[in-house]
Amino acid sequence: MINRGSKDGMRNLTGVNPTSDGIESALGRSQNPVLRVLILGGTGEGNELASRLAQRMDLLAIYSLAGRVSAPKRPEGIVRVGGFGGVDGLGAYLVKEDIRMVVDSTHPFATRISRNAELACASLGVPLVAFTRPPWVQTKKDIWHEVVDFEEAARVVDSKKGRVFLSIGRQEVDRFAACHNAWFLIRAIEEPTGPLPDLHEILLRRGPYSLDEELQLLRDYSINYIISKNSGGAATYSKIQAAQLLKIPVIMVKHPVKHLVRTVETVEDVIVEIDRLVHRNRTTR
């Protein structure tokens, strides 16, 4: 149990992240009585939300990134980078920075941070607004083979010995290291660090990509399978549209269930929830 008020509770907390230290002193909490909001980010929607909240005078938003890429897209306003140290570390951060609301706008496949946020917020009684992008829905034009995880995706493509476009970011590329038959075009923002499949080429690029660019890429590399996470949203959908047009099968890794709490699906709805909490905070002060 994390305790906001008692000193004993505070002593039990571990893993305070040093990257947060500057924020407290720079802002001067006592001179700044506005509601402090932590946005757990890593998505375009999170960036948009943080930039919009940075314009407001009635709250102060801190945007948090895991630090997965060395030059992330940063929104306007305050940004901190790096893990908190599990549930306890996140709880300690919320107490230390006097955070009164958390917005989870993390990637649909980032399940651990969402779970940590639910536990830390529940333990401290901090309101949590959880955003989840709806997953893409298969249309009549799509040829999808849905799988539950990357291991199943690896088994499916390796048995087919095709030319595979692996477009899942760099973190889970190592799950394909045991593939010896399929050839992989691995596209990521930065070089994958783990073991790689025998047959591959790496393409270091950062999106967004237009439909024409995706069509060109699939043709240039004679791709006959695509592996994608079902991340939803518009930012990476052009590769799915390109696959529809070229009739290329997509091995689609299903969207995990990552929230136990109620979620909202648009940035506008997140702002409605925030406004409700800001209003409640004002009337109870």
Ligand code: NAP
């Ligand atoms: P995760 O498994 O949910 O989180 C792992 C740990 O990373 C968390 O426990 C936390 O460390 C830290 N973390 C994650 N998001 C954070 C944030 N916004 N601020 C501070 N710390 C954060 O997430 P993941 O390992 O980053 O990624 C899992 C999947 O999501 C992958 O498929 C990845 O490609 C996809 N994804 C993630 C991001 C991203 O920005 N994280 C962006 C796009 C896609 P502590 O426990 O130490 O607090």
